[in-house]
Amino acid sequence: MKYSGLLAPDWTGYTSLEAMDLARIPGAQQLLLLAGRRELQARGLPGLDWSCCGIYRVRVNGGGLEAELAAEPDTGYYREPVQGFDPWSGLEELAEWLGGELAERIVNPFSWNPLTPAILRGLDMGPPGCIYYADWDVSLAFKLPPPMRASRIVKCSRSRRGETTSIDVNGFHIDVRAHRMAGGIYGLEHGDCHGYFYQGALYLEGECALELRSPYYDHKVTILYPGSLYTTRIIGSPHTIGPVPAVSVGLWRGISLASRHGLTITIGKGRVGVDVRGSLRIAASGPKATYRLLLEDLLDWRPIKAPEDGYGNTRSSGSAFTFTGWVEDSMVFSAYNPSPEPGVVDVRLPMNGSECLIEGPLGSDRIPVDGDFVRVPVPAGFIGLAYIRLRKSRLLDRIRMGRLRSR
Incomplete structure (x- = not known):
């Protein structure tokens, strides 16, 4: 089975690390098993049955x-950043296969409503409610369509610089100039760093x-690894x-950061310093948001040719389910759940x-499909x-499915 290029995030490159480096990455067991490796020889370690989530x-x-x-x-293991992914060509191929009228639209490939803004570079168009900022030639979309649905493209509202203020995310004050x-x-500016803030996400x-003023003396810190979350104090x-x-x-309240x-x-006590070269997303949420934020940062948004009603719908609990490709006659979704609790995804298909x-x-493993509905279990660490x-439906079946989706 070909995993590379369809997984999101695609961690498969990490299997080439030295054995001792792999042994220091919680959740690397899943990567090894995906690569067909059930044994690891690591000098300096005893003989162990190394398990993750009691499963792998x-x-x-x-x-x-x-x-x-x-x-x-x-x-500090993230020496080989994972690659971004592009679901758009697969969605366009699927749209052609489904048939029907197509138009330029924005589609949400995630099984959740994104926590942070979608950035459309070099465009003054986007979904309804978008803002175009001419200084940086980007459109900002904060109100995206539900999972696997599509929204029409409109001319974005123009924005100008206004009064300056400060911002706060879930009790963490961020040292940036905000206008x-x-x-x-x-709009946010801090030296060579700039960006956007809306309703607790930036x-x-x-x-x-950046310097974040924290309300806490001690902090609970949860780090995202390929197949698990690791918490320390x-x-x-x-x-x-x-x-x-x-x-x-x-501690009692928290923020998630991803890049x-x-x-x-x-x-330290009362402070969190953040250094990054590239992109950074921050949201007011706990550990389970970390992997969703990373996936949002791996995606470059753009309009595509899509049907008006989109591609069905998905809804995930405790996991991340993302459309990543169209292979022959199959929709391909990447399923990712590094949390210690199992998740489930409900998928409503376009036919x-x-x-x-x-x-x-x-x-x-094979999961039963009931008409246009399938429930996919996503175990802990998956x-x-x-x-x-x-x-492929007959014309009458397509009409019936269209009526069901419109209800």
């Missing part, structure tokens, strides 16, 4: 006692060295973590399906793909 096991040095951590986790724009959006890009004196792809910081380029944070094949670290085959 790799024998280290011949096996032995069961362990969740084979070595002290590497808190009011249209629609409750703020996007920044450039060389960003930072008490008192400053401690640096990174580069990592995504992290959540807080496709990797970010470094320095945490009746015939079968759903799940490919993951433990092999393949990394894999769902292939959902569509059944």
Whole structure:
């Protein structure tokens, strides 16, 4: 099975790391199993049955006692950033296969409503409610269509620089200059770093060295690894973590941060320093948002030719389910859940399906499809793909499905 290029995030390149480097990455077991490797020889470690989530096991040095951590986790492991992904060509191919009238639209390939703004570069068009900022030649979309649905393209409202204020995300005050724009959006500037803020979420890009004033003396920190989340506590004196792809910081309230380029944070009493070169997304949420934020940062938005009613619908609980391709007659979704709890995804297809094949670290499994509906379980720590085959319908079936979708 070909995983590279369809997984999102695509961590498969990490399997080429040295054995000891892999042993310091929680959740690397799933990557090894996807690559067909059930054994790892790592000098300096005892024989272990290295497991993740109680499900995925790799024998280290011949096996032995069961362990969740084979070595002290590497808190600066993100030396090989994962690649972005492009679902747009697959969605356009699917649209042609489905037939019907197509037009330029914005489609949400995620199984959730994005937490941070969609950036459309070099365009003054976007979904309804978008804002065009001429200084940086981008359109900002904060109100995107529901999962797998489509929205029409309109001329974005123009925005001008307004009064300056400060911003706060879930109790964390961020040291940037913020000027009011249209629609409750703020433009952000801090040296060579600039971006946007709206309703508790922000996007920044450039060389960003930020200072966040925290309400806490000690902090709970959760780091995103390929197949799991790892939580530690930072008490008192400053401690640096990174580069990592995504992290959540807080105590009773928290924020999540993610960057496709990797970010470094320095945490001390009452402060969180953030350094990144590239893009940065921050949202008011806990650890489960970290991997969704990373996926949002891996996607470059653009309009595509799509049907008016989109491609069905998806809804996920405790996982990230993302359309990543169209292979022959099957919709391909990347399923990702590094959290310790299982998740489930409900998928409403654009027409009746015939079968759903799940490919993951433990092999393949088939899930029943009920007409145009399929419920996909996503176990804790899962990394894999769902292939959902569509059944080419007759004209009367298409009319019936169109009526059902419009209800």
